[in-house]
Structures are given as C-alpha cells and as structure tokens.
Amino acid sequence: MIGTKNSFLTHLLTNRPRARWIYPFFITTKTATTLLAGTEAAPSRIPIIITGDKDAVRILTHLTITLGSTLTNMGVRLSIAHKDHALSPQIEVNLPSRVFMGTGQRPHELPYPIILWENDTLLIDLRNFAAGSGNVWVTASGIAIQKASLSDKFRNDLVESSKITPIFLSTKVDINSNLFNKAFLGMQGVSVEKDIYVTRLLGISIDSGGSDGEVYVRPKTENYLCLDGVSSKDLLALGDYYHDYFPLKVDKHIGMEFEVENRTALTQTLHLIAEGLLMPGGDSYGRMGKPTPTRKTKAGLSLSC
Amino acid sequence: MLGTALDKVDERNKAYQLGVEINQPNQFLLPFPSAMREIISLLLPFSTPFFVSTQPSESVAGNTTKLVTLRIPSNVIFVWSKLIAQPSTSTMNLKISYPGLRRDFMRASIPSTIITGAGVRPYNLPCPTIFFPGADIGLEIANTGGTAITPNVTLVGQAIWINKLPERLKAKMLQEDIPLAYTYWYITDTFGITVTTTRTAYDMSIVREGDFIGEQFLVSYTSDFNLQCRDSNSRQIIDTGRASSIFGNGEYNPFLPYPLALHSGEHLTWDLWVDSATSTVYIVVAGIFIPAGLAGLYK
Numbered sequence: 276m277i278g279t280k281n282s283f284l285t286h287l288l289t290n291r292p293r294a295r296w297i298y299p300f301f302i303t304t305k306t307a308t309t310l311l312a313g314t315e316a317a318p319s320r321i322p323i324i325i326t327g328d329k330d331a332v333r334i335l336t337h338l339t340i341t342l343g344s345t346l347t348n349m350g351v352r353l354s355i356a357h358k359d360h361a362l363s364p365q366i367e368v369n370l371p372s373r374v375f376m377g378t379g380q381r382p383h384e385l386p387y388p389i390i391l392w393e394n395d396t397l398l399i400d401l402r403n404f405a406a407g408s409g410n411v412w413v414t415a416s417g418i419a420i421q422k423a424s425l426s427d428k429f430r431n432d433l434v435e436s437s438k439i440t441p442i443f444l445s446t447k448v449d450i451n452s453n454l455f456n457k458a459f460l461g462m463q464g465v466s467v468e469k470d471i472y473v474t475r476l477l478g479i480s481i482d483s484g485g486s487d488g489e490v491y492v493r494p495k496t497e498n499y500l501c502l503d504g505v506s507s508k509d510l511l512a513l514g515d516y517y518h519d520y521f522p523l524k525v526d527k528h529i530g531m532e533f534e535v536e537n538r539t540a541l542t543q544t545l546h547l548i549a550e551g552l553l554m555p556g557g558d559s560y561g562r563m564g565k566p567t568p569t570r571k572t573k574a575g576l577s578l579s580c
Numbered sequence: 581m582l583g584t585a586l587d588k589v590d591e592r593n594k595a596y597q598l599g600v601e602i603n604q605p606n607q608f609l610l611p612f613p614s615a616m617r618e619i620i621s622l623l624l625p626f627s628t629p630f631f632v633s634t635q636p637s638e639s640v641a642g643n644t645t646k647l648v649t650l651r652i653p654s655n656v657i658f659v660w661s662k663l664i665a666q667p668s669t670s671t672m673n674l675k676i677s678y679p680g681l682r683r684d685f686m687r688a689s690i691p692s693t694i695i696t697g698a699g700v701r702p703y704n705l706p707c708p709t710i711f712f713p714g715a716d717i718g719l720e721i722a723n724t725g726g727t728a729i730t731p732n733v734t735l736v737g738q739a740i741w742i743n744k745l746p747e748r749l750k751a752k753m754l755q756e757d758i759p760l761a762y763t764y765w766y767i768t769d770t771f772g773i774t775v776t777t778t779r780t781a782y783d784m785s786i787v788r789e790g791d792f793i794g795e796q797f798l799v800s801y802t803s804d805f806n807l808q809c810r811d812s813n814s815r816q817i818i819d820t821g822r823a824s825s826i827f828g829n830g831e832y833n834p835f836l837p838y839p840l841a842l843h844s845g846e847h848l849t850w851d852l853w854v855d856s857a858t859s860t861v862y863i864v865v866a867g868i869f870i871p872a873g874l875a876g877l878y879k
Contacts, residue, residue, distance in 0.1 A: 295813050295815070295841070297838065298811075298815050298817060298838065298840055298841070299817060299836040299837045299838045299839070299840055300816070300817060300818075300819070300837075301809075301817065301818040301819065301821050301825075301826050302819045302821075303818075303819065303820050303821040303822055303825060303826075336837045337837055339825040339826070340825065341804070341822045341824045341825045343804075378824060378825065379823065379824050379825050379826045379827045379828060380824075380827075380828045380829060380831075380832030380833075380834070381832055381834065382834055410855075412821070412822035412825050413825075414821055414822065414825035414826060416826070416837050417837045417838070418837055418838040419815075
C-alpha cells in the first residue's frame with residue numbers, strides 16, 4: 276500500500292490535534308440573498324464569493340445550500356470557479372444545485388479539500404432558471420488554522436499537500452425521446468503532468484416538463500464500468516446522497532465517454548459530473564509513496580512482485 | 581506483465597487510500613480518544629452486539645415525566661454507541677444518566693428528535709460510553725404533549741462478556757476508575773429559546789472540570805433561523821449561517837469537519853435571529869467529555 280506520510284492533511288485528520296489554533300469553520304456568504312425568477316434564456320444570477328481569511332488558512336471540505344421560498348433545487352443551478360489553482364478544471368456547466376450541494380443534515384463532502392489561502396477566492400455562480408424566487412444561503416465549511424500558529428514546516432507541508440487538487444468534470448447533454456446520444460466528460464484544461472482519478476459519478480436527468488427524469492447510461496471506458504445501460508437514478512448519486520467508488524484512472528487525453536438512452540416520451544437533459552482527485556504524476560508521483568517494492572534474490576537481482 | 585498490472589492496482593490503491601483517509605475522516609476514523617479506542621479494540625473478541633431497551637408496555641401519560649431504569653446484566657460490560665427511539669416524537673424529551681457513577685450525560689432534558697434516530701438511521705454517539713456490570717441506566721422521559729405516549733427507547737452497542745475475558749483483563753476492566761471518556765451533550769444555558777427578529781446572544785458554558793471535544797452540531801427548531809457562533813477565544817466558528825445549512829439532528833448527524841476543542845471555563849456564544857415571526861430553538865453540541873486529570877492520557 277502507498278504511504279501518505281508527507282501529507283499534511285493526513286496527519287491533521289488522523290491525529291486530530293486538539294488546539295486553539297485549529298477549529299471547524301462555517302462561512303455563509305450572505306444571509307437573505309435573493310434569487311429572482313428566471314428563464315432558460317435569461318436566468319436570474321448572483322455571484323457568491325468566498326474569500327480566504329487573512330488570519331487563517333481555510334481548508335474547505337464541505338458545501339451546503341438552503342433554498343428559501345419557492346426556489347427549487349433543480350431550477351437553481353451553479354457553476355464554481357477558483358481564482359487561482361485549486362479547481363481544475365472548474366465546474367463550467369450550470370448544474371442543478373441538487374447534484375452538487377448538500378444540506379446541514381447531509382453535507383456534500385468535496386472529493387478533496389480546497390485550500391483557501393489569504394485573499395484566495397472561490398466563486399460560486401448561482402443562476403435561477405425557474406419561475407420561483409426566494410432567498411438563498413450557501414455555506415462552505417471545513418478546517419480553519421490560524422496562520423500565526425503555522426510553523427514553516429506545517430506551511431510547507433500544507434503547500435505540498437495542495438498539489439493534489441479536487442477535480443470536477445461536468446457536462447450536459449440533451450437526448451430526444453426514444454433515442455440514443457453520447458456524453459463526454461472532457462479533459463480540457465487538465466494539466467497533462469497530473470493523473471486523474473474519478474471516485475464519484477453524480478448527476479440527474481431532467482425531462483422537458485422540468486421534472487426528475489430518467490435515462491439509461493452506459494459508461495464506455497477502456498475497461499468497462501458496466502456491461503449494460505444503468506438507470507441514471509441508480510448510477511448517479513446526488514449532492515446529499517453519494518458514495519465513493521473504487522477510483523477509476525481516467526486517460527487524460529481521452530476522458531470519459533457515455534452512451535445515453537432515453538426510453539421515455541419526453542426529451543431528457545442529462546447533467547453529469549465526475550468528481551475525483553488530480554494527483555501529481557511523473558516524478559512527483561513517487562513523493563506520495565514508493566512504487567511496489569521489489570524482492571532481492573541471492574544473486575542480487577530484483578524481481579517484480 | 582504481471583508487474584505492470586500490479587503497479588496499476590497499486591496506483592488505484594493509492595488513490596483509494598487518499599480518498600478514504602483524507603476525505604472522509606469522520607466516517608473511517610473512530611472519533612474518540614486513542615486510549616479509549618485501544619481498550620475497546622482489545623475487547624472486541626469477547627464482545628457481541630447488544631441492545632438495551634425499554635419495556636414494550638412502558639407508557640408515559642400526557643404532560644408528565646417518568647423515570648425508567650434499564651439494568652445491565654451482571655456479566656456484561658456495555659459499550660454504548662447508538663441511540664434509537666420509536667416513535668421519535670417532538671413531544672418526548674430525554675435525560676439520560678448513570679446514577680452509579682453520579683454521571684449525567686446532559687444538564688437538562690433534550691427533545692428526543694435531537695439525540696435519537698430510527699432503526700434505519702440511528703443516532704451515532706460521538707464517543708462510546710461504558711456501563712459496568714449491573715449498572716442502572718437512568719432514563720428520564722418527559723412527555724410534553726397532552727396525549728400519552730408509549731416510547732420505545734433503545735441503546736445499541738456491544739456487550740463485553742466478562743466471563744470470557746482473560747483474568748488479567750477482567751481485573752483491569754472491572755476497575756471503575758480506569759480512565760474513561762464519555763459522550764456529553766452540551767446545551768445552551770437557555771434551552772428552548774424563542775428566537776425573534778432581534779439578534780440576541782445566548783451562551784453555552786463549558787462548566788465541567790475537564791476537556792470537551794465538540795463533534796456534532798444538532799438542532800430542533802420550529803422554523804429556520806440565522807445564527808453566528810464564536811467562542812471565548814474569539815474563534816469565529818460560524819460566520820453568519822442558516823440553521824438548515826449547518827446543523828444535523830438525531831437521524832442525520834454528520835460530524836463536524838474538525839473537532840472543536842473547549843476547556844472548562846470557556847464558552848460558546850450563539851447569536852440567533854429570524855427573518856420574520858419567531859422560532860423555538862433547541863441547540864445541542866454533542867461531543868466527548870474527558871474528565872479533568874485524564875487529559876494527559878489522551879492524544
């Protein structure tokens with residue numbers, strides 16, 4: 276098994292030191308921010324910016340959302356961008372908030388924490404495509420570490436561990452009634468020096484009536500994930516109910532391809548997101564742990580094992 | 581060829597390990613002090629699952645309080661880890677105690693929806709809590725409604741069968757002064773707060789002698805409300821939030837992203853307000869209480 280001894284976060288979360296300089300945090304960007312009614316052509320929009328604290332490093336681990344009044348978690352859609360580096364590639368498609376955000380009772384845990392240094396900003400762009408309107412509250416939570424208490428070693432370890440970043444691949448595809456289509460989770464913007472591991476598939480299909488729909492999805496990869504089409508309601512998790520799969524290493528040049536079948540009488544729009552880790556490749560790969568050890572023979576030769 | 585294939589598996593292992601160790605700390609790491617974890621893991625081979633429940637006919641009349649005693653068998657050490665109540669009603673309040681050790685697990689009676697779950701989604705205690713053989717568990721059940729209820733409260737955990745324990749381990753485990761942390765539910769000094777549109781501060785005092793490690797924020801309310809939370813060290817824990825985006829409850833009880841360490845004499849201050857009308861609010865911080873003098877034993 277690979278060691279993670281250089282990881283600051285592993286140390287932090289395994290040993291859980293109890294100290295005044297490290298504590299949980301919850302930031303809600305604004306109270307009572309109103310999102311007005313919109314349409315597909317002209318959505319109502321509010322940008323929400325989460326800014327790093329000048330006194331503390333913030334390790335963002337969870338996201339939740341509360342929608343007030345008549346807002347719906349399928350009508351309110353979001354995209355996320357990080358000003359500097361952490362989210363790459365970022366979520367560019369407007370995803371229904373239900374796919375990506377949790378609640379206080381069931382928060383959505385990011386596939387890997389996002390580290391917000393001082394003045395770092397995370398932009399969550401909310402758009403409302405539906406007729407409802409109301410207040411919206413987005414909460415980011417995680418671990419706060421007071422900067423004054425960070426030793427050089429801790430800071431260096433934290434910088435080092437931030438070389439692993441979360442990855443979000445998202446797409447949207449329309450499928451006409453009783454037809455097939457293809458969906459691709461592309462690799463645009465991904466640094467080729469890094470390896471991509473997908474650990475979760477999330478998403479939802481919305482029918483032309485705006486309701487929770489269903490399509491049959493067959494992921495097509497080099498090694499099959501499944502042999503036949505699986506209902507999107509079974510295959511794809513949601514923001515507050517999700518679990519990790521055994522990680523799939525994705526070819527950074529090809530990405531992931533899906534065959535999608537619509538067996539209903541309505542047009543379906545499939546929103547699809549793959550979450551995972553973007554890890555240092557190449558030489559830096561060894562930094563996280565040594566490769567499989569070799570056995571020495573009496574003659575001094577080594578055998579792969 | 582085989583080496584290449586194994587390398588690939590190894591790569592996957594690496595990602596998998598990172599995934600589970602870094603990103604899901606509270607699901608996979610046992611959230612209690614290491615000394616406690618070592619003791620309990622040592623006893624696993626001598627344990628079975630164990631359920632301690634109220635009698636099916638136990639009834640509590642409307643607007644009354646009843647003290648029910650659950651007795652642990654004399655050959656069992658009970659390690660309590662989950663709490664279930666059926667039905668979990670908003671009119672049932674619970675106060676749980678261990679009279680033999682003069683220990684209460686909360687200062688006052690707590691609405692059952694905050695600290696009990698159902699069979700499918702039980703409430704997970706932040707810290708396994710030990711009852712010794714023959715112990716009485718005090719269960720004070722208050723029915724705040726006008727109609728009689730028949731509550732079925734179940735404590736779930738593991739039974740360590742002491743007649744199976746090796747002699748040396750048995751002697752050690754039966755010393756009631758062995759260092760034990762236990763679950764404690766801290767509540768705001770004013771409980772059952774009527775929150776109005778006027779922003780008002782309420783304290784939660786850490787008065788017990790020892791260390792407290794907050795692990796879960798839990799709540800019950802009649803309508804969603806806004807809040808801020810800071811501690812007496814000026815740490816801003818919740819920077820203006822919405823209750824439904826932050827709190828769990830008895831059935832859905834996520835652990836905090838990181839434990840909140842507090843010491844006796846410190847306090848949390850909660851600023852609460854609503855946008856309109858009022859809300860009746862119960863706030864609980866569930867965590868691990870480490871009695872004074874024992875802190876050095878825990879990492």
